[in-house]
Every structure is written in structure tokens, then in C-alpha cells.
Amino acid sequence: MAITSIKNLKEFSTANDRFEGAHLLCPGCAHSMIVRELMNCTDDNLVIATNTGCLEVSTAVYPYTSWDTSWIHIGFENAATAASGAEAMYKARKRKGTLKNPDAPVKFVAFGGDGSTYDIGFQWLSGAVERGHDFTYICLDNEVYANTGGQRSSSTPIGASSTTAPAGRVSYGKKENKKDMMAIMAANGAHYVAQVAPNKWKNMAQAFQKALATEGPCYINAISACTTEWKFDAKDTIHISDLATDSLVFPLYEIVGGHELNITYRPKNIIPVCDYLGAQGRFRHLFKPENEHVLVEWQKRVDANWERLQRREEARV
Amino acid sequence: MSIGNVLGNDKRGRIELGAEKKVGWDEVTHGVVLHSFEDDATDVSSRKAEDRNYAQFSSYVATVASWRVIKPVYNRDICIDCQNCWIYCPDTSIISRDKQMLGIDYDHCKGCGVCVEVCPTNPKSLLMFAEAHNPEDALASWPEKKKKEEK
Ligand SMILES: Cc1ncc(C[n+]2csc(CCOP(=O)(O)OP(=O)(O)O)c2C)c(N)n1
Ligand code: SF4
Ligand code: SF4
Ligand code: SF4
Ligand SMILES: [Mg+2]
Numbered sequence: 001m002a003i004t005s006i007k008n009l010k011e012f013s014t015a016n017d018r019f020e021g022a023h024l025l026c027p028g029c030a031h032s033m034i035v036r037e038l039m040n041c042t043d044d045n046l047v048i049a050t051n052t053g054c055l056e057v058s059t060a061v062y063p064y065t066s067w068d069t070s071w072i073h074i075g076f077e078n079a080a081t082a083a084s085g086a087e088a089m090y091k092a093r094k095r096k097g098t099l100k101n102p103d104a105p106v107k108f109v110a111f112g113g114d115g116s117t118y119d120i121g122f123q124w125l126s127g128a129v130e131r132g133h134d135f136t137y138i139c140l141d142n143e144v145y146a147n148t149g150g151q152r153s154s155s156t157p158i159g160a161s162s163t164t165a166p167a168g169r170v171s172y173g174k175k176e177n178k179k180d181m182m183a184i185m186a187a188n189g190a191h192y193v194a195q196v197a198p199n200k201w202k203n204m205a206q207a208f209q210k211a212l213a214t215e216g217p218c219y220i221n222a223i224s225a226c227t228t229e230w231k232f233d234a235k236d237t238i239h240i241s242d243l244a245t246d247s248l249v250f251p252l253y254e255i256v257g258g259h260e261l262n263i264t265y266r267p268k269n270i271i272p273v274c275d276y277l278g279a280q281g282r283f284r285h286l287f288k289p290e291n292e293h294v295l296v297e298w299q300k301r302v303d304a305n306w307e308r309l310q311r312r313e314e315a316r317v
Numbered sequence: 318m319s320i321g322n323v324l325g326n327d328k329r330g331r332i333e334l335g336a337e338k339k340v341g342w343d344e345v346t347h348g349v350v351l352h353s354f355e356d357d358a359t360d361v362s363s364r365k366a367e368d369r370n371y372a373q374f375s376s377y378v379a380t381v382a383s384w385r386v387i388k389p390v391y392n393r394d395i396c397i398d399c400q401n402c403w404i405y406c407p408d409t410s411i412i413s414r415d416k417q418m419l420g421i422d423y424d425h426c427k428g429c430g431v432c433v434e435v436c437p438t439n440p441k442s443l444l445m446f447a448e449a450h451n452p453e454d455a456l457a458s459w460p461e462k463k464k465k466e467e468k
Contacts, residue, residue, distance in 0.1 A: 010416040013400040016365055020353075021409040021425025022376040027384065028429035032407040043362040064376040065351045068361050068369075093343060104359065201404050235430030235445075238405055 006041065006205050015040035018068035024058040028234030030224040030241065031055045031140045033198040035111065038138065039069065041205045042212055044105040047090070049074055049082035051121060053113035054147045055140060077121035080128035083110035083135045091134075107212050108135035114155035115145040118179050129188045129217040136211040136218045139181065142226035150229045154179040157249075158301075159294045160282045162229075167285040172294050177301075185219035186255040192218040194254040194264070199241035203252055203265050210254075223250045231281025243276040248306045253313075261312040273299045353377075365414070377425075381408070385428035387445045390455040391420050396442040402432035418442075439463055 006012045018039040025032050031054055039046065046069040050056045056073055059066040074082040087108040093099050112121055117139040125137060144162055145151040152162040157178045161167035165174040186193045192214045194207035204222070211218035225240045227233070232240050244250040245265060252265035274295055277283040286294050340346075351374040354361065361369060371377045398418050403411040410426035412419045421432075433443045440460045446452075 009400040009404055010398065013403045013413040013416060016362055017409050018362060019409060020375055020377040021422065022379040022381045023408075024381070025407065027407075027427035028431055029407050032409075033405060036407070036409060037404070045359070045362075059376075060351070062349075063351065063374055064379055065353055065374055066376040068353050068358065068375070089343065098343065101359065198405070233430075235434050237407070237429075237431055238435050 006202065006209075009201070012040065012201075012205070018046075019059075020066040020068060022064070023066040024061055025054060026226075026228050026234065028227045028237045029054070030142070030198050030226065030237050033237070034138070034140060034196075034204070034222045034224060037198065037201060037204060038109065038208050041208045042107065044107045044212070045069065046107055046109055047083070047086050048072070048109045048111065049079050049086065050111045051079035051082075051113075051116050052076040052147070053116060053140070054142075055111055055113070057147060076116050077124055079110035079112040079116060079121060080125040080135075080137055083108045083137070084128040084131065084133035087133045087135050108133070109212075110135060110137045112137070112139055113146070114139060114141045114143055115151075115153045117141075118155045118181055119153050125219075126188055129185065129190050129219070132189070132216055134215055134217070136208075136214075136220065138220045138222055140224045141181075141221050142224040142229065143178070144226065144229045146226050146229045155181070159277075159286050159291075159298065161285060162282070172285060172291045173282075181219070181221055182253075182255060186258050189217070189258065190219040191216040191258075192254065192256055193220075195221045195223070195250065195252055197223040197241050197245050197250055197252060199238045200245060200252060200265055207254060207264070229282065231284075232279060236279070240276075240279055243271065243279055247271045247273045247276040248302050249273060249276050251306060251309055253309055259317055261309065263309060263313050273302050380424040381427055382424055385426065385448050387428045387430070388423065388426065388448050388450075389421055389428070389430070389432055389443045390446050390450075390452050391418070392442050392444075392456055392459055393418075394442075395438045395440065395459075397438055399437060401435040401437060402443060405431050405435050407431065 019036045048069055049072045051074050060073055072082045094102055141155055143155045143157060145153055150163045152165040152174050155178055156162055156174050159173050161173040167173040182193055182195055192211050196204040196207045198204060207220060211220055223244055225237050245252060246267040248270060253261060253263045255261050277286060352372050353375040355370040355372045396418055400413060403413045408425050408427050410422040412422055430445050433441060433445055436443045439462050446455045
């Protein structure tokens with residue numbers, strides 16, 4: 001059936017899955033929850049570009065593909081490049097009248113990890129957004145280079161232990177703050193920018209549908225809890241995501257037209273940041289007495305960010 | 318070996334650059350393409366898995382059942398068809414049709430246990446058991462409804 005507006009979960013469950021099982025992502029991986037939902041919230045044809053990372057290497061292991069749509073695998077830095085190139089070609093062929101099926105609705109989507117989005121593919125993403133291609137870029141943000149064994153990226157948060165910024169006797173892990181891709185993409189000229197999390201499935205579906213319906217470049221930062229690198233039990237992916245959104249470590253909001261900021265989810269009970277950090281092995285060392293100052297700083301930073309977002313929302317600028 | 322022999326045997330200089338057949342940017346040969354379906358796939362978003370003609374390249378025809386050490390067992394008697402398990406399953410392994418939960422696709426389920434965690438009924442309508450556990454025994458030993466204070 002046509003999925004236009006998703007009223008409730010029962011109705012949504014009538015969607016016909018286009019992301020197949022027997023991919024090789026870890027049990028409980030949030031990447032696939034996000035990808036499945038994107039593909040379920042539209043009936044349009046999809047052209048999806050995915051660069052190297054857990055999603056790509058696990059969903060196209062020769063001789064199998066898990067994708068029931070047009071799907072392009074491309075090098076690490078080029079998800080945005082492939083999607084924008086396909087979009088430009090599609091437009092040109094439409095103009096020339098050489099498309100087989102010119103009236104079929106088609107959407108262009110790129111998936112990249114945080115390593116490729118925040119770091120290595122940053123310049124190419126920025127270029128594709130600046131050129132104004134009609135596509136949606138979705139970052140599967142698990143805050144680490146997961147596929148190569150857990151190196152820190154510029155999305156890795158303060159205090160997380162990673163293989164290239166490990167916690168130990170002299171260090172509490174990463175010292176630098178997570179890069180603010182939402183602000184960067186809004187400033188870069190993305191027409192619609194949103195932060196989403198799979199536990200808030202309706203919020204996420206609405207953001208996906210808005211992005212797909214918006215003409216021009218859109219950016220979605222999707223929080224993707226990683227059981228392997230964040231170090232929690234595979235069954236707890238949704239629980240950890242709940243802690244992330246309800247502690248406001250990952251506030252859910254959108255930025256429309258580069259400036260209009262709307263908070264799209266307000267937790268009824270805001271929980272302490274420590275509840276979120278304490279549930280994951282990558283932050284375990286922060287609970288040693290000598291690292292208490294890091295926990296104090298974390299809560300202050302999250303509070304200040306929430307205050308900032310609320311003021312931006314109020315100011316309507 | 319003389320130089321003449323070497324040059325005589327190799328293929329250098331045979332093709333004049335610029336003399337190849339030119340192809341336009343929209344005629345370039347495809348790289349490797351794996352087709353998910355045997356037939357035309359343009360209406361795939363309006364077809365259920367059972368009405369699709371999957372090709373041998375779709376991972377739908379493969380299985381990851383051997384990954385499991387524990388498996389979810391489904392108890393229809395308690396289920397309220399809320400579809401929480403459907404939306405959160407990372408392996409497209411909850412079979413829902415016409416807003417009803419029908420069961421688990423054990424070819425694709427990896428036994429992560431997410432579906433059990435998100436099931437809201439009391440007792441749960443999905444519970445994890447050892448892979449070798451007999452489903453009838455599992456259903457026969459299903460826990461009773463928990464009272465508030467025991468939760
Ligand atoms: C140019 C280039 N550099 C490095 C690599 C090796 N590489 C493959 S996947 C990967 C990590 C991907 O991390 P991320 O983008 O965060 O995706 P994730 O696996 O975490 O989903 C790296 C470094 C590569 N394939 N190409
Ligand atoms: S390492 Fe993390 S992101 Fe990669 S497949 Fe496993 S759970 Fe998913
Ligand atoms: S155990 Fe995991 S993979 Fe299996 S049905 Fe439940 S959520 Fe899906
Ligand atoms: S989550 Fe539980 S109650 Fe809801 S549909 Fe699944 S099995 Fe039934
Ligand atoms: Mg990553």
C-alpha cells in the first residue's frame with residue numbers, strides 16, 4: 001500500500017520491506033533499523049549510494065545484495081558524489097527524453113558513516129550540498145570508525161575510549177568535542193537538516209519523509225547505537241537509544257531553510273547524562289574517582305546545548 | 318633475444334589513440350550489477366516478499382540462522398499486534414501481514430533479542446530460549462502475568 005502519512009505503527013507495518021535480511025551487520029545493529037525505516041517510509045523508486053563502512057560491506061557481500069532498489073557502492077569518501085552524480089544524470093536524461101520511465105517518481109539518497117561524513121567525505125558532501133543537488137544525505141552516526149575496528153572520528157564524543165584515543169593510566173579517552181554537523185550542514189545551505197534516532201520511529205519517519213519531499217539537498221544525522229564499539233548487549237539497542245534521546249545527549253531537532261530551528265522531541269522526564277554514559281563500556285572508565293570532572297563537564301555541556309537549542313527555537317532566526 | 322623479436326611479439330602501437338569507438342557519458346558499460354529479482358522490479362514496493370520473484374543474488378534467499386545461539390519464541394495468545402517488534406527488528410525477521418504479527422522468519426533472525434525487549438505485553442509475547450529448545454515446551458512453560466510489585 002502507498003505510505004504517504006504514517007498515522008500509527010499498525011498502519012506502518014503494512015509497508016513492504018525493501019531491505020532484505022541475511023545481511024551481515026552485527027545482531028542488534030541500529031544501522032539496519034534506520035535503513036529499513038527509510039525504505040519503508042516511501043513507495044517511490046530509490047537510487048541509493050552507500051560508501052565503504054559497516055553498512056556497505058555487510059549488505060553487498062558477493063554474490064548477495066540486500067537491496068531491493070537501485071544501489072551504488074562507491075569508495076569511502078564519495079556517497080554524496082555518487083548520489084549527486086546519479087541525480088544530475090537523471091535530470092539530464094529526463095531533459096533529453098532518454099529515460100525509459102520518465103514519470104516514475106524517484107528519490108536520491110546517500111548513506112555514509114560518521115567517519116566518512118564528518119571526516120573523510122566531508123569536502124565531497126559539502127560540495128554536493130553547495131551545488132544544490134536534489135538528494136538526501138543520511139549519516140549513520142555511531143561516533144566511531146566501526147568497520148575498521150573502532151578508531152576515533154571527529155564525531156566521537158569527549159571521554160569515549162577508542163582504539164586511537166584509548167582510556168588508560170594517563171588519558172580518559174578522547175579530549176576533543178564532537179563536531180556539530182547539524183550547524184555545519186545548515187550553514188552549508190542544506191534545505192532541511194534533522195537529527196533523528198531509531199527509538200523515536202515516528203519522529204524519524206517524519207524527518208525522512210520531509211527530507212525526501214524537500215527539493216534540494218537535505219542532511220539527516222541519524223544516531224546509530226553500535227553494540228560492538230559502544231559496548232552494550234545486542235538486545236539493548238533501543239534501550240540505549242532511549243537513554244541517548246531522554247538524557248538530551250542526542251536532542252532531536254530540525255533546521256529548515258538554514259535557520260528555522262524546531263525541537264521535534266521533548267522528553268517528559270529528562271534523565272541524567274550519567275545514566276546514558278554508564279550503560280556503555282566505552283565510557284566505563286569515566287566512573288573512576290579521578291575522572292569525575294569529566295562527568296561533571298558532560299552534564300554541564302549537555303545542559304548548555306539544550307538551553308542553546310531552546311533559545312534558537314524561540315528566537316526564530 | 319633481439320630487440321626486434323620483443324617488439325614483434327608485443328601489442329604496443331597497434332591502436333591509435335583517439336581512434337577507439339567513442340561512447341557518450343550515458344552509454345558507458347555497467348560495472349558489476351547484481352539483480353535482486355528475476356523479473357521487472359519497478360513495482361516492488363507494492364509487493365510482499367511472497368509475491369516477489371527473488372533472484373539468486375538477493376540475500377533474501379540466503380540464511381544467517383547459524384549465527385543464533387538463542388532464539389525468540391512467539392506466543393500468539395498474549396500478543397496485541399502493536400508492531401513494536403516489527404519496526405525495531407534489524408534483520409527484517411518479524412513477519413507482519415494486514416496489521417497482524419504472524420511470527421518469526423528464522424532464516425534471517427540473528428537472535429539479537431531486541432524484539433523481546435520492546436514487546437510491551439505482560440507477560441511478554443516474545444521470549445528468548447536456547448536455539449535447541451522445543452517451541453512447544455517453551456509455550457507450555459510461559460511465565461504468568463507479573464504483578465506490579467514483582468516487575
Ligand atoms: C579512502 C579510504 N580510507 C580508509 C578506508 C578504510 N575504511 C573502510 S571502512 C572504514 C571505517 C568506516 O567508518 P564510518 O564511516 O564511521 O562507518 P561505520 O563503519 O562506523 O558505519 C575505513 C577507515 C577506505 N576504505 N578508504
Ligand atoms: S560494528 Fe557496530 S555499526 Fe558495525 S555492524 Fe556491528 S553494530 Fe553495526
Ligand atoms: S531476535 Fe532480533 S533478529 Fe530475531 S526477530 Fe527478534 S529482533 Fe529480529
Ligand atoms: S511487540 Fe509483542 S505485542 Fe507487539 S506485535 Fe510484537 S509480539 Fe505482539
Ligand atoms: Mg562510524
